Amino acid sequence: MPGAAVLCAALVLSGCTSSTSSSSSTTSSAAATGSAAASPSGSPSGSSTSAPATSSASSAGASPSVSNQLQDDYQRVIANVLPSVVQVTTASGLGSGIVYDGKGDIVTNAHVVGTATTFQVSLANSTKTLDATLVGSYPDSDLAVIRLSSLPSGLKPAVFGDSGKVQIGQITLAMGSPLGLSSSVTQGIVSAIARTVSEPQGGSSPGATIANMVQTSAAINPGNSGGALVNLSSQVIGINTLAATDPDLGGSAAPGIGFAIPSATITSIADQLIKDGKVTNSGRAALGISARTYYGSDYKPAGAVVVTVTSGGPAAAAGLQPGDVITKVGDTPVDSLGALTTALASLSPGAQTTVTYTRDGQSRTADVTLGTLGA
Secondary structure, three states: OOOOEEOOOOEEEOOOOOOOOOOOOOOOOOOEOOOOOOOOOOOOOOOOOOOOOOOOHHHOOOOOOOOOHHHHHHHHHHHHHHHHEEEEEOOOOEEEEEEOOOOOEEEEOHHHHOOOOEEEEEOOOOOOEEEEEEEEEEHHHOEEEEEEOOOOOOOOOOOEOOHHHOOOOOEEEEEEOHHHOOOEEEEEEEEEEEEEEEOOEEOOEEOOEEEEEEEEOOOEOOOOOOOEEEOOOOOEEEEEEEEEEEHHHOOEEEEEEEEEEEHHHHHHHHHHHHHHOOOOOOOOEEOOEEEEEEEOOOOOEEEEEEEEEOOOOHHHHHOOOOOOEEEEEOOEEOOOHHHHHHHHHOOOOOOEEEEEEEEOOEEEEEEEEOEEOOO
Protein backbone atom coordinates (compact mmCIF):
# COMPACT_ATOMS: atom_id res chain seq x y z
CA MET A 1 0.00 0.00 0.00
CA PRO A 2 1.30 3.52 -0.67
CA GLY A 3 2.97 4.83 2.42
CA ALA A 4 3.10 1.44 4.11
CA ALA A 5 5.92 1.24 6.60
CA VAL A 6 7.97 -1.67 7.85
CA LEU A 7 8.61 -1.93 11.56
CA CYS A 8 12.28 -2.56 12.33
CA ALA A 9 11.93 -3.04 16.09
CA ALA A 10 11.54 -6.50 17.58
CA LEU A 11 7.91 -7.40 18.24
CA VAL A 12 6.17 -9.54 20.79
CA LEU A 13 2.66 -10.89 20.54
CA SER A 14 0.20 -9.52 23.01
CA GLY A 15 -1.69 -12.77 23.00
CA CYS A 16 -2.68 -15.49 25.36
CA THR A 17 -1.27 -16.19 28.76
CA SER A 18 -2.04 -19.20 30.90
CA SER A 19 -0.35 -17.89 34.04
CA THR A 20 -2.60 -14.93 34.83
CA SER A 21 -6.18 -14.66 36.00
CA SER A 22 -8.30 -11.80 37.19
CA SER A 23 -8.49 -13.33 40.66
CA SER A 24 -4.73 -13.66 41.15
CA SER A 25 -3.32 -10.61 39.42
CA THR A 26 -1.95 -7.88 41.62
CA THR A 27 -1.27 -5.30 38.96
CA SER A 28 -2.81 -1.93 39.53
CA SER A 29 -3.70 -1.36 35.93
CA ALA A 30 -3.74 -3.64 32.90
CA ALA A 31 -3.07 -1.78 29.69
CA ALA A 32 -5.36 -2.73 26.90
CA THR A 33 -5.89 0.29 24.85
CA GLY A 34 -6.34 1.36 21.39
CA SER A 35 -6.01 4.19 19.09
CA ALA A 36 -8.32 5.63 16.51
CA ALA A 37 -11.60 7.12 17.62
CA ALA A 38 -13.72 9.20 15.31
CA SER A 39 -17.19 10.60 15.51
CA PRO A 40 -19.43 10.04 12.47
CA SER A 41 -17.94 13.18 10.97
CA GLY A 42 -14.43 11.77 11.31
CA SER A 43 -13.31 14.06 14.13
CA PRO A 44 -13.18 13.28 17.85
CA SER A 45 -16.74 13.41 19.06
CA GLY A 46 -16.04 14.89 22.44
CA SER A 47 -13.83 17.53 23.96
CA SER A 48 -14.45 19.54 27.05
CA THR A 49 -13.15 22.60 28.76
CA SER A 50 -15.64 22.45 31.59
CA ALA A 51 -14.23 22.21 35.08
CA PRO A 52 -15.18 19.27 37.29
CA ALA A 53 -17.78 20.08 39.88
CA THR A 54 -16.36 19.81 43.39
CA SER A 55 -18.02 19.54 46.75
CA SER A 56 -17.25 21.84 49.67
CA ALA A 57 -15.34 20.74 52.74
CA SER A 58 -18.60 20.71 54.67
CA SER A 59 -19.93 18.09 52.27
CA ALA A 60 -17.44 15.44 53.34
CA GLY A 61 -18.65 11.98 52.45
CA ALA A 62 -20.78 13.14 49.52
CA SER A 63 -20.26 11.37 46.18
CA PRO A 64 -18.06 13.40 43.82
CA SER A 65 -19.75 14.70 40.71
CA VAL A 66 -17.95 15.32 37.42
CA SER A 67 -19.44 16.92 34.32
CA ASN A 68 -17.31 16.33 31.23
CA GLN A 69 -18.49 15.61 27.70
CA LEU A 70 -15.48 13.48 26.73
CA GLN A 71 -15.90 11.36 29.83
CA ASP A 72 -19.57 10.93 28.96
CA ASP A 73 -18.55 9.81 25.46
CA TYR A 74 -16.19 7.21 26.91
CA GLN A 75 -18.85 5.82 29.20
CA ARG A 76 -21.39 5.69 26.37
CA VAL A 77 -18.99 3.76 24.12
CA ILE A 78 -18.12 1.34 26.91
CA ALA A 79 -21.80 0.66 27.59
CA ASN A 80 -22.40 0.09 23.87
CA VAL A 81 -19.42 -2.13 23.03
CA LEU A 82 -18.07 -3.88 26.13
CA PRO A 83 -20.94 -6.44 26.13
CA SER A 84 -19.64 -7.56 22.69
CA VAL A 85 -16.10 -8.28 23.96
CA VAL A 86 -15.40 -11.72 25.45
CA GLN A 87 -12.59 -13.66 27.08
CA VAL A 88 -11.43 -16.77 25.20
CA THR A 89 -9.67 -19.52 27.17
CA THR A 90 -7.82 -22.56 25.82
CA ALA A 91 -5.88 -25.30 27.59
CA SER A 92 -2.68 -23.29 27.10
CA GLY A 93 -3.74 -19.71 27.77
CA LEU A 94 -6.27 -16.97 27.24
CA GLY A 95 -7.03 -14.04 25.01
CA SER A 96 -9.94 -11.93 23.93
CA GLY A 97 -12.58 -12.02 21.20
CA ILE A 98 -15.38 -9.97 19.65
CA VAL A 99 -18.97 -11.15 19.09
CA TYR A 100 -19.27 -11.00 15.30
CA ASP A 101 -22.90 -11.89 14.63
CA GLY A 102 -26.11 -13.11 16.20
CA LYS A 103 -25.32 -16.76 15.39
CA GLY A 104 -22.66 -16.96 18.07
CA ASP A 105 -19.63 -16.41 15.86
CA ILE A 106 -16.68 -14.75 17.62
CA VAL A 107 -13.66 -13.32 15.80
CA THR A 108 -10.23 -13.37 17.46
CA ASN A 109 -6.54 -13.78 16.62
CA ALA A 110 -5.22 -17.03 15.19
CA HIS A 111 -2.47 -16.98 17.81
CA VAL A 112 -5.12 -16.90 20.55
CA VAL A 113 -6.70 -20.02 19.04
CA GLY A 114 -3.38 -21.78 18.38
CA THR A 115 -3.96 -25.47 17.72
CA ALA A 116 -7.05 -25.70 19.91
CA THR A 117 -10.46 -26.65 18.52
CA THR A 118 -12.56 -26.21 21.68
CA PHE A 119 -12.75 -23.16 23.94
CA GLN A 120 -14.30 -21.62 27.02
CA VAL A 121 -15.84 -18.18 26.46
CA SER A 122 -16.75 -15.69 29.18
CA LEU A 123 -19.11 -12.84 28.33
CA ALA A 124 -18.58 -9.39 29.80
CA ASN A 125 -21.91 -9.43 31.64
CA SER A 126 -21.82 -12.99 32.96
CA THR A 127 -19.76 -15.18 35.30
CA LYS A 128 -20.83 -18.33 33.45
CA THR A 129 -18.47 -19.84 30.88
CA LEU A 130 -19.78 -21.02 27.53
CA ASP A 131 -18.46 -23.78 25.26
CA ALA A 132 -17.26 -22.88 21.76
CA THR A 133 -15.69 -24.71 18.83
CA LEU A 134 -13.41 -23.65 16.00
CA VAL A 135 -15.01 -22.45 12.75
CA GLY A 136 -11.77 -21.69 10.94
CA SER A 137 -8.36 -20.10 11.32
CA TYR A 138 -6.24 -18.12 8.85
CA PRO A 139 -2.74 -17.71 10.34
CA ASP A 140 -1.45 -15.69 7.36
CA SER A 141 -3.61 -12.80 8.59
CA ASP A 142 -3.57 -13.94 12.25
CA LEU A 143 -7.37 -14.18 12.38
CA ALA A 144 -9.76 -16.93 13.45
CA VAL A 145 -13.45 -17.48 14.12
CA ILE A 146 -14.93 -19.65 16.85
CA ARG A 147 -18.63 -20.34 17.49
CA LEU A 148 -20.62 -20.67 20.71
CA SER A 149 -22.20 -24.12 21.05
CA SER A 150 -25.38 -22.60 22.45
CA LEU A 151 -26.66 -19.05 22.20
CA PRO A 152 -27.11 -17.13 25.45
CA SER A 153 -29.89 -14.60 25.76
CA GLY A 154 -28.94 -11.02 25.01
CA LEU A 155 -25.90 -11.81 22.86
CA LYS A 156 -24.84 -8.48 21.32
CA PRO A 157 -22.79 -8.43 18.08
CA ALA A 158 -20.33 -5.57 17.68
CA VAL A 159 -20.61 -2.97 14.93
CA PHE A 160 -17.55 -2.82 12.67
CA GLY A 161 -16.53 0.56 11.27
CA ASP A 162 -14.56 1.63 8.20
CA SER A 163 -10.87 1.33 9.05
CA GLY A 164 -10.08 3.22 5.85
CA LYS A 165 -11.32 6.39 7.58
CA VAL A 166 -9.00 6.06 10.58
CA GLN A 167 -6.73 9.08 10.97
CA ILE A 168 -3.70 9.84 13.11
CA GLY A 169 -4.65 11.52 16.37
CA GLN A 170 -8.13 10.02 16.67
CA ILE A 171 -9.10 8.61 20.05
CA THR A 172 -9.93 4.97 20.68
CA LEU A 173 -10.76 2.67 23.54
CA ALA A 174 -9.30 -0.83 23.74
CA MET A 175 -11.33 -3.57 25.37
CA GLY A 176 -10.24 -7.05 26.34
CA SER A 177 -8.64 -9.21 29.03
CA PRO A 178 -5.06 -8.00 29.56
CA LEU A 179 -3.22 -10.26 32.01
CA GLY A 180 -6.50 -12.10 32.55
CA LEU A 181 -8.28 -8.99 33.83
CA SER A 182 -11.51 -9.46 31.91
CA SER A 183 -13.59 -6.53 30.64
CA SER A 184 -10.75 -4.03 31.01
CA VAL A 185 -10.91 -0.75 29.10
CA THR A 186 -8.13 1.74 28.37
CA GLN A 187 -7.66 4.58 25.91
CA GLY A 188 -5.10 6.00 23.50
CA ILE A 189 -4.74 7.59 20.10
CA VAL A 190 -3.84 6.46 16.61
CA SER A 191 -0.13 7.20 16.30
CA ALA A 192 0.29 5.89 12.72
CA ILE A 193 -1.63 4.07 10.02
CA ALA A 194 -0.84 1.72 7.11
CA ARG A 195 1.93 -0.09 8.97
CA THR A 196 3.22 -3.38 7.55
CA VAL A 197 4.32 -5.46 10.53
CA SER A 198 5.83 -8.94 10.82
CA GLU A 199 5.03 -10.93 13.93
CA PRO A 200 7.71 -13.10 15.57
CA GLN A 201 7.23 -16.79 14.88
CA GLY A 202 7.14 -19.35 17.64
CA GLY A 203 4.78 -20.92 20.13
CA SER A 204 1.23 -20.10 19.10
CA SER A 205 2.38 -17.21 16.92
CA PRO A 206 2.02 -17.88 13.19
CA GLY A 207 4.65 -15.29 12.30
CA ALA A 208 2.29 -13.47 9.96
CA THR A 209 3.18 -10.34 8.02
CA ILE A 210 0.16 -8.03 8.01
CA ALA A 211 -0.35 -4.84 6.02
CA ASN A 212 -2.38 -1.73 6.87
CA MET A 213 -2.16 -2.21 10.62
CA VAL A 214 -3.21 0.61 12.92
CA GLN A 215 -0.43 1.76 15.24
CA THR A 216 -1.54 2.97 18.63
CA SER A 217 0.07 4.74 21.55
CA ALA A 218 -1.87 2.53 23.93
CA ALA A 219 -0.16 -0.36 25.70
CA ILE A 220 -1.10 -3.88 24.62
CA ASN A 221 -0.44 -6.70 27.06
CA PRO A 222 -0.78 -10.51 27.00
CA GLY A 223 -4.48 -11.33 26.96
CA ASN A 224 -5.41 -8.23 24.95
CA SER A 225 -4.99 -10.11 21.67
CA GLY A 226 -8.30 -10.54 19.89
CA GLY A 227 -9.90 -7.66 21.77
CA ALA A 228 -11.59 -4.64 20.27
CA LEU A 229 -10.08 -1.32 19.26
CA VAL A 230 -13.09 1.01 19.23
CA ASN A 231 -13.76 4.57 18.08
CA LEU A 232 -16.02 7.10 19.77
CA SER A 233 -18.85 6.12 17.44
CA SER A 234 -18.94 2.71 19.20
CA GLN A 235 -17.50 1.00 16.12
CA VAL A 236 -14.76 -1.64 16.12
CA ILE A 237 -11.96 -0.41 13.84
CA GLY A 238 -9.38 -3.08 14.69
CA ILE A 239 -8.36 -6.15 16.67
CA ASN A 240 -5.53 -5.60 19.17
CA THR A 241 -2.81 -8.02 18.10
CA LEU A 242 0.77 -7.26 19.11
CA ALA A 243 3.12 -4.82 20.77
CA ALA A 244 6.69 -3.77 20.15
CA THR A 245 9.59 -4.57 22.42
CA ASP A 246 12.84 -2.67 22.80
CA PRO A 247 15.93 -4.84 22.19
CA ASP A 248 18.08 -2.24 23.93
CA LEU A 249 16.08 -2.79 27.11
CA GLY A 250 16.42 -6.55 27.18
CA GLY A 251 13.28 -7.18 25.16
CA SER A 252 10.98 -5.34 27.54
CA ALA A 253 7.89 -3.63 26.21
CA ALA A 254 8.40 -0.45 24.24
CA PRO A 255 5.85 1.96 25.73
CA GLY A 256 3.25 3.35 23.38
CA ILE A 257 3.81 1.13 20.33
CA GLY A 258 1.01 -1.35 19.72
CA PHE A 259 -0.70 -2.64 16.58
CA ALA A 260 -4.23 -3.68 15.58
CA ILE A 261 -5.45 -5.53 12.49
CA PRO A 262 -7.84 -3.19 10.62
CA SER A 263 -11.56 -3.90 10.49
CA ALA A 264 -11.56 -4.18 6.67
CA THR A 265 -9.27 -7.20 6.94
CA ILE A 266 -11.24 -8.63 9.85
CA THR A 267 -14.61 -8.59 8.11
CA SER A 268 -13.22 -9.93 4.82
CA ILE A 269 -11.48 -12.91 6.44
CA ALA A 270 -14.21 -13.62 9.01
CA ASP A 271 -16.98 -13.65 6.38
CA GLN A 272 -15.07 -16.25 4.34
CA LEU A 273 -14.27 -18.44 7.34
CA ILE A 274 -17.92 -18.40 8.41
CA LYS A 275 -19.23 -19.13 4.91
CA ASP A 276 -16.67 -21.68 3.70
CA GLY A 277 -14.56 -22.66 6.69
CA LYS A 278 -11.51 -21.39 4.82
CA VAL A 279 -10.18 -18.32 3.04
CA THR A 280 -10.51 -18.35 -0.72
CA ASN A 281 -9.67 -14.69 -1.39
CA SER A 282 -7.12 -13.33 1.05
CA GLY A 283 -6.70 -10.01 -0.75
CA ARG A 284 -2.95 -10.54 -0.38
CA ALA A 285 -0.41 -10.60 -3.20
CA ALA A 286 1.62 -13.71 -3.97
CA LEU A 287 4.32 -14.80 -6.44
CA GLY A 288 3.29 -18.45 -6.50
CA ILE A 289 6.54 -19.80 -5.06
CA SER A 290 7.98 -21.30 -1.92
CA ALA A 291 11.27 -19.81 -0.79
CA ARG A 292 13.81 -19.59 2.00
CA THR A 293 16.45 -17.09 3.05
CA TYR A 294 19.62 -17.26 0.93
CA TYR A 295 23.01 -16.77 2.59
CA GLY A 296 25.99 -15.41 0.67
CA SER A 297 29.63 -16.47 0.86
CA ASP A 298 30.02 -14.31 3.97
CA TYR A 299 27.19 -16.25 5.65
CA LYS A 300 25.00 -13.17 5.77
CA PRO A 301 21.41 -13.02 4.39
CA ALA A 302 21.58 -12.00 0.74
CA GLY A 303 18.16 -12.70 -0.75
CA ALA A 304 15.28 -15.20 -0.96
CA VAL A 305 16.06 -18.33 -2.95
CA VAL A 306 13.17 -19.92 -4.86
CA VAL A 307 12.59 -23.52 -3.73
CA THR A 308 9.49 -24.42 -5.76
CA VAL A 309 7.45 -22.65 -8.42
CA THR A 310 3.69 -23.22 -8.70
CA SER A 311 2.81 -24.43 -12.17
CA GLY A 312 0.81 -21.76 -14.02
CA GLY A 313 1.41 -19.22 -11.24
CA PRO A 314 2.73 -15.65 -11.56
CA ALA A 315 6.40 -16.57 -11.07
CA ALA A 316 6.20 -19.46 -13.53
CA ALA A 317 4.57 -17.22 -16.14
CA ALA A 318 7.41 -14.71 -15.68
CA GLY A 319 10.10 -17.37 -16.13
CA LEU A 320 11.35 -17.69 -12.56
CA GLN A 321 12.87 -21.07 -11.68
CA PRO A 322 13.92 -22.97 -8.54
CA GLY A 323 17.37 -21.79 -7.52
CA ASP A 324 16.81 -18.18 -8.57
CA VAL A 325 17.69 -15.74 -5.78
CA ILE A 326 15.28 -12.81 -5.49
CA THR A 327 17.06 -9.63 -4.42
CA LYS A 328 14.45 -6.94 -5.09
CA VAL A 329 10.69 -6.52 -5.59
CA GLY A 330 9.99 -3.26 -7.37
CA ASP A 331 12.27 -0.78 -5.62
CA THR A 332 12.30 -2.71 -2.33
CA PRO A 333 15.53 -4.62 -1.56
CA VAL A 334 15.08 -8.25 -0.49
CA ASP A 335 17.76 -9.84 1.68
CA SER A 336 15.68 -12.58 3.34
CA LEU A 337 12.44 -14.51 3.16
CA GLY A 338 10.97 -12.11 5.73
CA ALA A 339 11.90 -9.13 3.57
CA LEU A 340 10.24 -10.78 0.55
CA THR A 341 7.05 -11.41 2.55
CA THR A 342 7.00 -7.81 3.77
CA ALA A 343 7.51 -6.46 0.24
CA LEU A 344 4.61 -8.53 -1.08
CA ALA A 345 2.35 -7.54 1.85
CA SER A 346 2.45 -3.92 0.68
CA LEU A 347 1.21 -4.90 -2.82
CA SER A 348 -2.16 -6.07 -4.12
CA PRO A 349 -3.21 -9.08 -6.22
CA GLY A 350 -3.25 -8.19 -9.91
CA ALA A 351 -0.58 -5.51 -9.53
CA GLN A 352 2.40 -5.61 -11.85
CA THR A 353 5.89 -5.39 -10.42
CA THR A 354 9.46 -6.04 -11.44
CA VAL A 355 11.32 -8.83 -9.64
CA THR A 356 15.11 -8.63 -9.66
CA TYR A 357 16.92 -11.94 -9.18
CA THR A 358 20.21 -13.69 -9.82
CA ARG A 359 20.68 -16.88 -11.79
CA ASP A 360 24.07 -18.49 -12.29
CA GLY A 361 25.70 -15.38 -10.87
CA GLN A 362 23.99 -13.05 -13.34
CA SER A 363 21.46 -10.39 -12.32
CA ARG A 364 18.16 -10.50 -14.22
CA THR A 365 14.71 -8.94 -14.02
CA ALA A 366 11.21 -10.28 -14.69
CA ASP A 367 7.90 -8.42 -14.98
CA VAL A 368 5.36 -10.26 -12.82
CA THR A 369 1.58 -9.88 -12.49
CA LEU A 370 0.97 -10.84 -8.87
CA GLY A 371 -1.53 -13.51 -7.90
CA THR A 372 -3.47 -14.06 -4.67
CA LEU A 373 -2.12 -15.77 -1.57
CA GLY A 374 -4.02 -19.00 -1.12
CA ALA A 375 -5.77 -20.52 1.86
